[in-house]
Amino acid sequence: MNRFGIYIALATVLVFSTATKEKTDCDVKILKNELTKELRPDFKYDSSNISKFILSSEAQEKEVKIPLFSGESYKMLFNTAALPSNFEIKIFDKPKTAKNRKLLFSVIDNGELNDNVFTFEPKKAQPMYINYALPASNESDIYGCVVFLMGYKIN
Secondary structure, eight states, rough: OOHHHHHHHHHHHHHHHHHHHHHTTHHHHHHHHHHHHHHHTTTTTEEEEEEEEEEOOEEEEEEEOOOTTTTTTEEEEEEOOOOOOOOOOEEEEEEEEEOOOEEEEEEEEESSOOSSSSOOOSSSEEEEEEEEOOOSSSSOOOOOEEEEEEEEOOO
């Protein structure tokens, strides 16, 4: 193989590795570690959830059910550093199919938020429903994620 072929092969590898890196800017381990620090010293790690998104021409909404048990206090943490702006996170007491559900917590980013970590400590131990929403976008190939982490302490 001549030098020209080697240069073409190296350039191709470089282009594909760069493109892959841009698409997967959601480093879950780093984002999760930032949240784990926020639990200490009062709460112990319980569980986590990673929700991944790809911007599209249609608005997106995803609901995640979180069970909570009586006799424990909870701390819910969200890291949105790898999520495009204009997102919404809302926590409800009932699923989106219920008519009379109550909003318990919300974060709405209109591009002006300075913080990427959000905390919610529910007052009552009951199942909760986290809704993530992203608006429609003209941009494509933009990937993102939100990392949810929950800690508990026994009352």
